[in-house]
Amino acid sequence: MNRKILAALGSAVLALSMAACSGEGAGSGGNDGDKPADLTIGVSMPTQTSERWIADGNSVKEKLEAKGYKVDLQYAGDDIPTQSQQVDQMITRGADVLIIAAIDGTALSGQLQAAADAKIPVIAYDRLIRDSPNVDFYVSFDNFKVGVAQATALLVGLGVQTKDGAKGEAKGPFNVELFAGSLDDNNAHFFFNGAMETLKPFIDDGTLKVKSGQTAIDKVAILRWQQEGAQKRMEDLLTSSYNDGTKVDGVLSPYDGLSRGIITALQNAGYRGAEFPVVTGQDAEIASVKLIDDGVQSSTIFKDTRLLAEQAVIAGEAFLTDKTPQANDTETYNNGVKVVPSYLLPVQTVYKDDIKPVLIDSGYFTAEEVAAGQAG
Ligand code: BGC
Helix, strand or coil, X not given: CCHHHHHHHHHHHHHHHHHHHHCCCCCCCCCCCCCHHHCXXXXXXXXXXXXXXXXXXXXXXXXXXXXXXXXXXXXXXXCHHHHHHHHHHHHHCCCCEEEECCCCCCCCHHHHHHHHHCCCCEEEECCCCCCCCCCCEEXXXXXXXXXXXXXXXXXXXXXXXXXXXXXXXXCCCEEEEECECCCCCHHHHHHHHHHHHHHHHHHHCCCEECCCCCCCHHHHECHHHCHHHHHHHHHHHHHHHCCCCXXXXXEECCCXXXXXXXXXXXXHCCCCHHHCCEECCCCCCHHHHHHHHCCCCCCEEECCHHHHHHHHHHXXXXXXXXXXXXXXXCCCXXXXXXXXXXEEECCEEECHHHHHHHHHCCCCCCHHHHHHCCCC
C-alpha cells in the first residue's frame, strides 16, 4: 500500500474510534445532530400530595418544552416500587436524560445502573440519590442552610434572637419540640443537622428545653413527610410530656405539610392566640403562607422552585449537547460512592412581613391566592 492509502486508512480508523468514544460517559445524552424535538427528557417526581412537587414538575416540563424537547413527566404517589417502575419505563422508552427527585434516596441503584448502561445521564433533582456511581449531577438548594434558617426562625420567633442575628430580649427557658423529615430522604439529615448545630448552644445553656427528651433524628423523623404522621406525633407528645399543665412554646418543623399537622394537634389541644407556639416550616406552600399571614404559623423557608427547575434544564441541556454542566459545589454531596457535582441555590426565610416583598412581588403567588390560601 502506498503512504497515501495508509494515511487515509489511519484517519478513517481514528475517526471511527472517536465517533465511538463520543457516545460514552456522562454528557452523552444526545447524539450529534439531534434536534430538540428528537430528544426526550424523563422527569420523575415523588408525589402530588405536596404542591411543591407539582410546581417543580410543571416548571421543568414547561421550560424543557419551551426549548422544543419532549418530556416524559411521571409522579410516583410516594410509592417506591412505582417510582422504580416509572424510571425503568423511561429508560426502555428511550429517554436521553433523566431528572429524578427520589422518594427513597437509596432505592434506585438498579435503575441508575440500567441508565448508565444505556448511556443516559442522570440528574438528581433536589434530593440526592445515594449509593450509586451513576448520578452525574445534582441540583438543589443549600440544604444545611435550610436547617440553620429554620432553627434561626424558631429562635427569632421565641425572641431569643433578633432577625439580624443579635441577642434577643427573651431569656426562656422555653419548651420546644423537634421534628425531622423522612429518614430515607438525604435532605432530612441536612436540614436536621443544620438546625441542631444552631439550636445546640441554646439547649446546652438551658434556654431551650426539649421536654420529651427526643432529640435524635430517628426519634423525631416523620416517614414520607406525612402531615398525619406529624399530627399524631404532636398529639402523643402533648399527652406524654405536657399533661402536667406545662406548655409547648415552640416547634421546629422542617416542612409546611408537617407544620399543618402539628398546628392541628396544637389547636385541638386548645392552644390559641398569644400562647400559640412558634412553628417553623419550609416550602412556602400556599395554605401555610396564609397561616403565616393569619399569625398562626411563624415562618417558612422559601425555595424558589422556578429557579431550581431552570438549573435542572440548564444541566439537562448541557448533557444533551455533550457538555459538562457547571457546578458551584464539588465537596458537600457525597452520595456514599462519590462526591456528586452540584449546583446549589440560596434560600430565604419568610415571616409575615416578607410575604409581600418575597412571594407576591416576585410573582410566586398573587395577593388573592395568599388571602384565599389556595393557588390557581
Ligand atoms: C425537600 C423539601 C420538602 C420535603 C418534603 C425535601 O426533600 O427538599 O423541600 O419539603 O422534601 O416534600
